[in-house]
Amino acid sequence: MMTRVLLVGGGLTSAVTGLLLRRELPHVELILWDKARGAGGRMSTSRNPNDAKSFVDLGAQYISATPEYAKLHSMYYEELIGAGILAPLTCSIEGMKDSAEGTNHYVTPKGISSVVKHFMNSANIDVKFGYHVNRIDLSDNKWNVQTNDGAADTFDAVVLTMPVPQLFGLSGTVKDTLENDEKLRSSLLSVDYSSRYALGLFFDEGAEIKLKNGSSAQYIANDSIVRFVAIDNKKRGLENGAPSVVVHTSVPFGKAYVEETTEEIKPIILKKVQELFPEWPEPAYVKCQKWRFSQVTSAYPGLPGCVSLGSGLVIGGDGFTHSNMDGCIESAKSVVDVVIQYLKKGS
Incomplete structure (x- = not known):
């Protein structure tokens, strides 16, 4: 029978893990x-539901590659640049922090x-969305995995890349392991994330949207609500078409209001945007996104890249390294080493 590996989580760590597993084990499912x-x-x-050509990045805004990681992960960067997924950041970003000398910034x-879709497609992964895993059990050296909606299947190995706090919501073997291993539990509980809200503003074609000094994006200092604003299409190098804007709240605001709903928070952020940019027209459509788990502020002790819970069950993600593309790649590399070692031992 074909070896089956389940990746839980649709972000970059899972996508790169799949890519590396496919290259190392071409016949794995x-x-x-x-x-x-x-x-x-x-x-x-x-995407704007009324205009498929208009879209906005609500999470990560650009990718920064230090000289060290540009060299270490050159395979990934060169592949993405060659495929037209990454392009140099050419616009100005007001208030951007100074980076290490030689750092290259990219947009998509x-x-x-x-970026994630490219690696998923390259890995030929069978992807299913709307599958919310809630229980994982080990039986006869196989992992039985169930979802909230009653879907279930069996796998030889399972990789969990969701934000670390979500691990504590799982039932079965994962729950038992976390309850019985106090050191592991304590280390996982020490992983912390910032929280924030993001607003996507979609305007009609022809709307005039401008920022300070003609920049395409700016960090806003000393505002209690808004921290970052970008004319998203311009940031990505697209001048034509309907303008789209992304607004990120400050970390303190996100933390203070993380338990509110997006519908409660959306008008508060919109009002602030209107105060900051009174000359902007009304957006044609607004999307509000809550990032309960945004950037890692405190990672797993020792930054191991991943942790094995035994018998081919591995937890990874940027909570075990650091919050950026290179952190996700480093975690994926660690995960793949553990999974391959386990699968080869069992074959």
Whole structure:
């Protein structure tokens, strides 16, 4: 029988894990389940439901490659640049922090989720969205995995890449393991994330949207609600078509209001945007996104890349490294080493 590996989570770590497993084990059957409606995880791109050509990045905004990681991960960067997924960031971003000398910044002309989709497609993963995993059990050296909606299947190995706090919502073997291993439980509980809200504003074609000094994006200092604003299409190098804007709230605001609903928070952010940019016209459509788990502020002790829960069950993601594309790649490399070692031992 063919070896079956389940990836739980539709973000970058899962996508790169699938890519590397496919290259190392060409005949493995790779399945991915994610509770969301589309690929990307926190590299999320949202489309205007009234204009398929207009979209906005609600999560990660651009990718920064330090000289060290550009060299270490050159395979990934060169592949993405060659495929037209990454392009140099050419616009100005007001208030951007200074980066290490030689750092290259990239944008995604097709939206930030295109990075994840590219690796998923290259890995030939059988992807199913709307699959919210709630229980994982080990039986006869196989993993039985169930979803909220009653879907169930059996796998030889399972990789969990959801934000670390969500692991505590799982039943079965995962729950038993976390309850019986106090050191592991304590280490996982120490992983912390910032929270924030994002607003996607979609305007009619011809609408005039401008930022300070003609920049395409800006960090806003000393505002209690808004931290970052970008004319998203311009940021990605697209001047034509209907303008789209992304607004990120500050971390303190996100933390203070994380338990509110997006419908409660949306008018608060919109009002602030109107105060900051009174000359902008009304958007034709607004999308509000809550990032309960945004960037990792405190990672797993020792930054191991991943942790094995035994018998081919592995947990990984940027919570075990650091929050950016290179952190996800590093975690994926660690996950794949553990999974391959386990599968080869059992074959």
